[in-house]
Amino acid sequence: MKNYQKYKKQYFMPPVSCMKWAEKEAIEKAPIWCSVDLRDGNQSLIVPMSLDEKVEFFKFLVKVGFKEIEVGFPAASETEYNFLRTLIEQDLIPDDVTVQVLTQSREHIIKKTFESLKGAKNAVVHLYNSTSVAQREQVFRKSKEEIIEIAVSGARLLNEYTKNTEGNFKFEYSPESFTGTEMEFALEICNAVLDIWQPTPDNKVIINLPVTVSHSMPHVYASQVEYMCDNLKYRENVIVSLHPHNDRGCAVADSEMGLLAGADRIEGTLFGNGERTGNVDIVTLALNMFSQGVDPELDFENMPEVVDVYERMTGMKVYDRQPYGGKLVFAAFSxxxxxxxxxxxxxxxxxxxxxxxxxxxxxxxxxxxxxxxxxxxxxxxxxxxxxxxxxxxxxxxxxxxxxxxxxxxxxxxxxxxxxxxxxxxxxxxxxxxxxxVNVSAPYALIENHFAQGDEIRTTVTISVNGETKVMEGAGNGRLDAVSNALKENLGLDFTVEVYTEHALEKSSKSQAVAYVGIEANGKMSWGAGVHNDIMDASIRALLSAINRTQK
Known part of the structure; x- marks a missing residue:
């Protein structure tokens, strides 16, 4: 392709080797899950969800088992503000569920955010600002020191507003565009925020490390996460969270490797919808763990319902080959x-x-x-x-x-x-x-009788193209006697090669099925017979096989 020379790597490896994650074999327990379907997922839709749809989707996310649900950016629009107020005022948030809201580091936005949370029992206030080289140079045109000041001033404001707002609040900070940030600077700004918040065992803080734009292979992200986990202050009181986007199609791998690298929490959406190519797909992540014998602590036991709710609420479609959720993911045509x-x-x-x-x-x-x-x-x-x-x-x-x-x-x-x-x-x-089954042309069974002697003798009545014929025969078994009668009286030439029978358990009646394979003119022909009487079923199977040679 042309123009490949214009691209260069925009990510930064840690200053020291961080590869302990590569020695781990598997994820051993479920992370803390946070659904961002109602914020990241919703803002990616051509037609965003209505208030009623958001409420229905929120209830469904609770039913699935999410204990943390990001409900929006309440200071950004009246729609998102009203949604949060509806959840609170109608008492729709269970006591064990925490809602999460997003805010920029601006006082008027933080103020309205806390106003929207009035009456909420448990909430995460998620503060963020961009830290990448591209954002600093091109968008904000600010120095590293100025970018740090944006973050710590916001952190101070969260402390102040929490003191004057009733509720149980937990803080989260994201160095947005983390994957395009020098790792030493990402660590410096996160630690500066942590110094303001002073997390404790009873009041832990979330540090979220987003793949705002995916720039690298998953092992690079894992090394970045490990570096942060190893060097964050107050680590025992910090919940390290991941928010991978899917620009390179690596969001699931980024998440799994990031968890191996020490992360504790995942933010994502059902089936991965989100800006651009989307967020990490929590259904895939959770069921990947499930397939390895780990309880994902989310309930996807009714996948058709999960797909139905998702498609109705978002207007999007779950691709037929989408892992676990697609209609054809278990289908075998080969x-x-x-x-x-x-x-x-x-x-x-x-x-x-x-x-x-x-x-x-x-x-x-x-x-x-x-x-x-x-x-x-x-x-x-x-x-x-x-x-x-x-x-x-x-x-x-x-x-x-x-x-x-x-x-x-x-x-x-x-x-x-x-x-x-x-x-x-x-x-x-x-x-x-x-x-x-019971193929009846040109030969059809009307009735049969047997007599026991040195050998089995039969009198069998057959319809031949609508004409009734009575014939006799003998053999070492009942089916052999009927076969001989047909050969002698109708001039047929065949050999019974296979015969099996069994009860037809799926039938509503007590029926038997017999299968007969005959060789005639050097070819095999097969027939099946179904009847309440096993001998009748056997003769019908034989006639079916013979009739199929007449086609």
Whole structure:
């Protein structure tokens, strides 16, 4: 591409090596979660949420389990001010939930922010100012000392207004554009703010390290976070928070590596909407932890509901392949994938019900409210015998012999390819019934009788193209006797190669199903029979296989 020379790195590595995070294997506990859906998420929408939508979304975030929820920038607009007042005056904030509000380091904004919080039981007041080289030089045109003064003057004002405002307030400071700031300066300004606030074990302070714009690979951010965690004053009384944006598509990795580097808290949104390419996706982060055996302390057990509420409130769509939430994230169309999943599910049932190791499925879809039948095994022209057979067995109770599954698989794939569409389970079942079950032309069973002697003798009545014929035969078993009767009286030439049967447990009636595979003219043909009487089912399966050779 042209013009690549105009770009250069805008991030700063720590002055010392900070790589202890790389020695850690996994995140071992959930962070403190703070939803910013109602602020960062909302300001990214083409049509921002109405007051009623915000209230509904707030209630849903509480239901999911968020204990900290950023509700807006109340001094920035009357809409956000009124939303916070509505939450407080209608007593919609549970006692164990803390609302968070954003403010710049300006006295009139801080004053209105505290006015908006009157009556709030628990609140985080989030102070920020930009610290990056680009912001200092191009936007504010101020020295480092002047930028520090903006931060500490705001910190002092928060102290003053807290003394005169009833409520339980916690402070948060963000060096906005942290990732474009020299690490020594980021540390200096954060420590200056901490010196004003003097955090204690009973009154901890949040230092938030935002990826306001993503400039680097995730390992750089992890090193930056580790440097701050190692060198912040009052560290035992500081909650280190991360607020990653997704410009480089690295927000999840930034967050996970940042937690390994010592961070305690994550600010993000459901499914990651936010300015530009968005915020970190909390659903993905939380369920990544869940898939490793860590309780995320958020409830995503009904993912279809989470998606529905999100889409209705924001007007945005959850992409079909969005991790965990998308409609197709568990869907397997590939034949080899379907076969592996089907075998993995069977192995789990037989060997280890307590642990989830099914191929291609990182978590059990049932754990987030998804169904195997409609969400996992999906049928189109790319599907294989394993998946199609699994779907037929799970949904309708038919356990086809292995070679019959292969034959039926080709039939289904042919239909899907011809129609150029995915087939739903009922459509697959309809194909099976039409093509294989109780096929009655040209030969159909009317009745049969058996007599026991040295061998089994049968009298079987068959309709042949509508004409009734009664024929007799003998054999070493009932099905063998019927086969011989058909061969001798109708001039048919075939060999029964496969026969299996089982109770049809999915049926509302007490029915049996039989499967017969015959070889005729060097080719295999398959049929199935369903009836209350297993012998009738077996003969119907045989006739179905014979009839399918006549097509």
């Amino acid at each position: 034949g080899s994938h379907q076969d592996a999943i089907a075998k993995g599910m069977k192995w789990r049932e037989e060997q280890d019900r307590n642990h989830w190791t099914v191929p291609y499925l990182p978590i059990d879809p049932h754990d987030i409210g998804r169904e195997y039948e409609s969400d996992v095994i999906r049928i189109n022209s790319q599907s294989g015998k394993g998946g199609i057979g699994y779907l037929l067995e799970q949904n309708f109770g038919y356990s086809l012999p292995a070679k019959m599954r292969e034959d039926f698989g080709y039939t289904v794939k042919g239909v899907s390819d011809h129609l150029h569409k995915e087939l739903k389970p009922d459509e697959v079942y309809d194909i099976f019934k039409k093509e294989y």
